[in-house]
Amino acid sequence: MKTLIEAKNLSKVYPSGGEDTVALKDINVAITQGESVAIIGKSGSGKSTLMHILATLDRPTDGELMFAGRHAHNLTPAQVDHVRNKRFGFVFQQFFLNARNTVLENVTLPLVIAGVPAAERNRKGLAMLENVGLLDKAKKRAGELSGGQKQRLCIARALITKPLVIFADEPTGNLDTENGAIVTELLFKLHKQHNITLVIVTHDPDLAKLCDRSILVKDGRIVEAA
Amino acid sequence: MKFFDIVKISQKNLLRAKLRTVLTVGAVFIGALTLSLTNGLGNGVKAYVNDQLGNVGAEGTLIVRVKQSQQNPVSTDVSEYNPDRQVGTFNISLLDETDLEKIAQIEGVLEVIPDNLPQLDYITAGDKKFEVAAYQNIEGLNLTMTAGDTVNEDVPNGITVPNKYVAPLGYNSAEAMLGTTATLGYKDANGKTKNYEVTIVGIQEQSLLGNSNIVVSQTLAEKIVKDQTDGVASLSGKYVDSTIKYDPNLSKEELDDLKQRFNDAGYGAQTVQDQIGIISTVIDTILIILNVFGLIALLAAGFGIVNTQLMSVNERTSEIGLMKALGASRKQIFLMFSIEAASIGFWGASLGAAVGIVIGTIVSDFASKDFLKDFVGFRLVAFPPLPTLAVILGIMFLAFLAGALPSLKASRLDPIKALRYE
Numbered sequence: 041m042k043t044l045i046e047a048k049n050l051s052k053v054y055p056s057g058g059e060d061t062v063a064l065k066d067i068n069v070a071i072t073q074g075e076s077v078a079i080i081g082k083s084g085s086g087k088s089t090l091m092h093i094l095a096t097l098d099r100p101t102d103g104e105l106m107f108a109g110r111h112a113h114n115l116t117p118a119q120v121d122h123v124r125n126k127r128f129g130f131v132f133q134q135f136f137l138n139a140r141n142t143v144l145e146n147v148t149l150p151l152v153i154a155g156v157p158a159a160e161r162n163r164k165g166l167a168m169l170e171n172v173g174l175l176d177k178a179k180k181r182a183g184e185l186s187g188g189q190k191q192r193l194c195i196a197r198a199l200i201t202k203p204l205v206i207f208a209d210e211p212t213g214n215l216d217t218e219n220g221a222i223v224t225e226l227l228f229k230l231h232k233q234h235n236i237t238l239v240i241v242t243h244d245p246d247l248a249k250l251c252d253r254s255i256l257v258k259d260g261r262i263v264e265a266a
Numbered sequence: 267m268k269f270f271d272i273v274k275i276s277q278k279n280l281l282r283a284k285l286r287t288v289l290t291v292g293a294v295f296i297g298a299l300t301l302s303l304t305n306g307l308g309n310g311v312k313a314y315v316n317d318q319l320g321n322v323g324a325e326g327t328l329i330v331r332v333k334q335s336q337q338n339p340v341s342t343d344v345s346e347y348n349p350d351r352q353v354g355t356f357n358i359s360l361l362d363e364t365d366l367e368k369i370a371q372i373e374g375v376l377e378v379i380p381d382n383l384p385q386l387d388y389i390t391a392g393d394k395k396f397e398v399a400a401y402q403n404i405e406g407l408n409l410t411m412t413a414g415d416t417v418n419e420d421v422p423n424g425i426t427v428p429n430k431y432v433a434p435l436g437y438n439s440a441e442a443m444l445g446t447t448a449t450l451g452y453k454d455a456n457g458k459t460k461n462y463e464v465t466i467v468g469i470q471e472q473s474l475l476g477n478s479n480i481v482v483s484q485t486l487a488e489k490i491v492k493d494q495t496d497g498v499a500s501l502s503g504k505y506v507d508s509t510i511k512y513d514p515n516l517s518k519e520e521l522d523d524l525k526q527r528f529n530d531a532g533y534g535a536q537t538v539q540d541q542i543g544i545i546s547t548v549i550d551t552i553l554i555i556l557n558v559f560g561l562i563a564l565l566a567a568g569f570g571i572v573n574t575q576l577m578s579v580n581e582r583t584s585e586i587g588l589m590k591a592l593g594a595s596r597k598q599i600f601l602m603f604s605i606e607a608a609s610i611g612f613w614g615a616s617l618g619a620a621v622g623i624v625i626g627t628i629v630s631d632f633a634s635k636d637f638l639k640d641f642v643g644f645r646l647v648a649f650p651p652l653p654t655l656a657v658i659l660g661i662m663f664l665a666f667l668a669g670a671l672p673s674l675k676a677s678r679l680d681p682i683k684a685l686r687y688e
Binding site for chain 1: 267268271275278282584585587588589590591592593594595596598681682685
């Protein structure tokens with residue numbers, strides 16, 4: 041299996057006053073294409089920061105990040121934008137939907153950014169909404185959806201560019217048990233169907249168990265990888 | 267992102283905070299309306315003045331007077347009496363035959379035509395007599411005619427009259443009056459009333475800059491003035507001013523040199539354009555002052571745009587963060603907010619120009635029917651399309667500049683910080 045993302049000796053330090061806050065230290069992670077990885081740990085352990093760095097949203101203070109065999113810090117800003125747009129999909133705990141826009145407009149946002157013509161992106165958007173069971177809601181405003189529906193919409197948005205990796209930051213964190221289960225099921229169904237790599241940050245042990253392996257982060261270090 | 271999509275998103279975002287957008291657009295609108303109206307007024311008046319220039323001055327002519335010793339009306343100096351100086355009413359120094367000969371000698375002068383000012387009492391074409399004043403014809407004078415032609419020196423008793431005389435003299439139309447005869451009445455040097463029969467060869471259009479008097483040929487003007495001044499030493503052979511002709515192909519520098527030669531010889535020479543230039547300068551000054559008010563309003567509106575956009579960037583921090591996480595470039599984010607700012611300028615400026623044109627047109631129509639009804643062809647407010655477009659584009663650019671700082675702030679947002687913002 042091919043290594044998709046690899047971190048070598050990563051560290052992240054936030055300068056705060058005279059004393060630096062160490063968020064991550066000596067992190068070594070390799071994520072293979074097609075696997076599902078859970079990053080677990082307590083609040084403030086650094087697990088979200090790790091995911092952000094792996095997803096090129098944040099920059100490490102030290103160490104190397106490789107994406108598909110290339111050094112991430114050698115990528116130009118345009119290449120980073122391209123990777124975020126085409127190769128990665130994001131699902132956030134807080135959804136980050138535009139409540140006033142329609143469900144269809146929200147799901148097609150990555151295609152708008154990519155410069156895809158309107159007809160094509162609406163076609164793809166509707167197909168994606170059908171995938172997550174929201175086709176009948178296409179013309180509704182995103183703000184009118186329930187929490188579970190919102191997260192399904194986010195998953196559809198993350199998938200619309202057919203990415204290699206989906207980064208999910210506490211995807212079930214804002215959902216009740218029933219909706220959490222639906223979203224979890226959907227994520228893993230797509231992961232298996234399309235061989236999409238899944239990186240899930242969570243402190244839900246049940247969700248972590250569903251993944252191929254878990255990485256436990258404590259005080260900025262990986263203490264257990266299984 | 268496609269440019270069209272960015273524009274669409276920008277317009278949508280503007281509509282999200284409707285009241286705020288309306289208020290900011292309103293501020294731009296006030297500035298744009300002021301600029302639009304002042305420019306419209308300026309264009310209208312100046313277009314008319316330029317149009318009428320030809321009506322008062324023939325090309326290649328200068329009006330020459332003796333340099334006045336008391337130019338300053340509030341001067342406290344008293345000049346010593348000079349027996350050689352010829353003076354008329356209000357102590358204006360006059361030109362006499364010696365002066366005319368001297369002027370004719372000045373290099374560049376082709377012809378000297380002393381300005382005869384006949385003092386007419388009335389004009390009549392039947393029973394009723396009407397007050398009238400007359401100018402002496404200047405060849406090449408480009409009067410706008412309602413009917414007929416300008417005065418021709420080959421027809422010494424041909425005159426042209428302003429169209430306001432058509433009805434009082436008993437004619438239905440300017441055309442009906444053409445070719446008819448009328449009688450001019452004046453008093454000679456002894457106070458005896460004399461009549462002179464003339465033919466009406468043309469009817470002049472009314473104008474803002476003079477042109478409201480009848481025009482008589484040089485021959486006729488000279489004859490009447492001679493009748494009126496013969497034997498009166500203080501008036502005979504004396505002129506307030508004289509028209510001189512020069513080569514109309516002279517460059518501006520050569521013309522300035524010619525004027526200087528007059529100045530050196532003790533005369534003041536002005537083209538009609540010089541005289542109207544004073545009017546233009548006054549109009550320009552007033553317009554500049556009004557435009558400054560418009561620009562101040564726009565400057566204030568610019569700060570309004572900065573404020574609005576900064577608020578917008580703050581409100582949409584997480585949205586910007588998401589867009590960046592989804593692969594939007596700094597350039598795209600900058601463009602999105604810049605187009606928003608420029609759109610505020612565009613809507614404000616377009617509305618300002620549109621309302622300005624509506625108001626200007628209503629005022630013009632009212633003015634043309636009311637206090638300017640005698641001035642045919644005078645649009646008080648005019649809106650040439652190119653300057654109007656330039657004003658709109660200029661305001662859009664100003665709005666873009668005002669939005670640059672917030673746009674830059676948005677484009678530089680770190681996606682992580684922006685996503686944590688909520």
